[in-house]
Amino acid sequence: MKHYYCTTYSKDYIYKGLVLYNSLQKYDKDFHFFIICVQDEVKYLLEKMELSNVTLISMKNIENEDLELANIKSTRNDKEYIWTSKASIMLYLLNHFSELDHIIWLDGDTAFLSDTQPIFDEWGNYSVFLTEEQYKGKYEWLSKIYGVYNTGFMGFKRDQNALRCLQWFREKLIDWCFDKPEKGRWSDQMYVNDWVTRFGNVGVAGNLGINANLYIASQNTVTKEDDNLYINGDKLILFHYYGFKYFNGNEFDLCAHGHFPTDQIIQWLFVPYIQACNEVMDIISRIDKDFYYKQTPNGRTIKNYFNLASNIDRYEDRYNFCTIISEKDLSEGLDFYNSLTKHAEKNCLWICCLDDITYSTLANMELENVILIDIKNIEEQELLNIKNTRSASEYLWTLKAPLIYYILKNNYNIHYMIYADPDARFDSNVTNAFSKWKENPIFIWKNEIDQDNQREYGINLTSLIGFKREKDAFNFLWMWRDKCIKGCYD
Structure with a gap:
């Protein structure tokens, strides 16, 4: 039939x-x-x-x-x-x-x-x-x-x-x-x-x-x-x-x-x-080579982002880092990229671009082992609702947890992600940092300041923080995300 x-x-x-x-x-x-x-x-x-x-x-x-x-x-x-x-x-x-x-x-x-x-x-x-x-x-x-x-x-x-x-x-x-x-x-x-x-x-x-x-x-x-x-x-x-x-x-x-x-x-x-x-x-x-033109994902909200190369073979066994860069941070961000390239033979850097100039500049540079994420990709309604209530630096801080979660959620072969501020620098092999992480779900760096300042500014630094792709880490990551959306001010 x-x-x-x-x-x-x-x-x-x-x-x-x-x-x-x-x-x-x-x-x-x-x-x-x-x-x-x-x-x-x-x-x-x-x-x-x-x-x-x-x-x-x-x-x-x-x-x-x-x-x-x-x-x-x-x-x-x-x-x-x-x-x-x-x-x-x-x-x-x-x-x-x-x-x-x-x-x-x-x-x-x-x-x-x-x-x-x-x-x-x-x-x-x-x-x-x-x-x-x-x-x-x-x-x-x-x-x-x-x-x-x-x-x-x-x-x-x-x-x-x-x-x-x-x-x-x-x-x-x-x-x-x-x-x-x-x-x-x-x-x-x-x-x-x-x-x-x-x-x-x-x-x-x-x-x-x-x-x-x-x-x-x-x-x-x-x-x-x-x-x-x-x-x-x-x-x-x-x-x-x-x-x-x-x-x-x-x-x-x-x-x-x-x-x-x-x-x-x-x-x-x-x-x-x-x-x-x-x-x-x-x-x-x-x-017909002109029937379709390659689209870029910038300018669009993407709920379930998936990167094929990152999950199949191209970025396997890489040191995975992410950062957030605006136009004023471009030179610092590129210095961080260069330090990572120098001190990590296998690396992949995910850069969240806060504006169109940053995205187009970095896209035109075609940096090796760099994946660009447009801020609009991750800006769901919760973030948009509070965006205008924060200064530029406060909004960047608010974005850290959503960015890490966004990258880890669907990309099953990315087993961990370390966030670093764009003014961070590596001066020696990155394995020195990873050796301290060991089996813990979260990697965090202690704030080496006196107790009075720790009470005011916190015990740990979030300028370098890592999460493994496992349940406990996701739970803490989601909690951090929620708290930052509710309140994250200087």
Whole structure:
């Protein structure tokens, strides 16, 4: 039995879409994939690839037959318009391709990880087939904002019940579909909440491995056996990488929506996906070298920063340091870098740049073994709320713990991080400092001043402080972060 799928490819999503296509090639023996090309340049590129088992259709074809859809296009951003177009696309395909006895919508940021057949086995005779968001317990309230079902996967049979559902869905989407919660609506998902009772013969997947995502994976038990992944014992079939952002082939935001992956999930689910994205990007660049330009992560908030080279091989067995530099600290920061280079043969220095001039200057210098972090990458709302209440030096002090935590959190092969102020200098081999650390989770230097000054300024210095990537260190690091955000003044 042939399986029929559809999705949209926009210029922003085409690399993800090709990863999805490659996963279908690997895990579905008999499929056909309908790709709706949002822009002409996407269609031209895909035509050059000569993909098998694929039909390419321009979004203009859909719009020419659905004038109501075309008329509201200017009122939606690109993401909202794609959500809005889902039902119109599936109705178009069912009208034009008589061989389709079913159609499955897949978001472009999904990918198959094992044989697709269990999806169809469970779907059975249902007219419509859905997957749940799985918001439960303390997260159940999210269903009232974002919906009970995830519309990154939806299956429709060619029958009267499913067609009536699609036509109703189309009308609702054209009327309102935006990326904001409003009057019990959000995107296309809240419309689906009552389909089980509204239309009847609607099936809901019991298998957690169909359209799983980082939230579902983080709330359940993920295991690996014989190269297969399981969620609570269900084989992982289709994973939804929503919120994944690709920057330059080495730096990524694993999930921009605030769900946090474990080390195992990063290694099992995200590293293979990243490598698949890089392979697709190489193919695209060989066909059209100007199709994508490398992006830098500066200027963006990145919730789950991941550096591929730091975790795979390039920076392994390095002495890991970080510092925070502003424009006025540039010369001091470069002196610190030079001292580190001189006294640590293997080193990696992470520099948090407090302004655009610092970032662009250091980026243009292309310093060896230096990774730049834009302050905007780590400035979540808690930091932004207090930023204007601190002087420049007070804000720098406040940033130390958030920076260390930010680097260590997802980068599983960085086993420790030492923060040093930009005016620090090494005058001998750095192993002398590391020899004092030994097995403790935290490395801290005593303040060599008299007791009266210690009472006023503290017992220990934070101009040189290190944390290992282990539970006790993270607990203290998070406590230090919270206390500094609440109050950190000169």
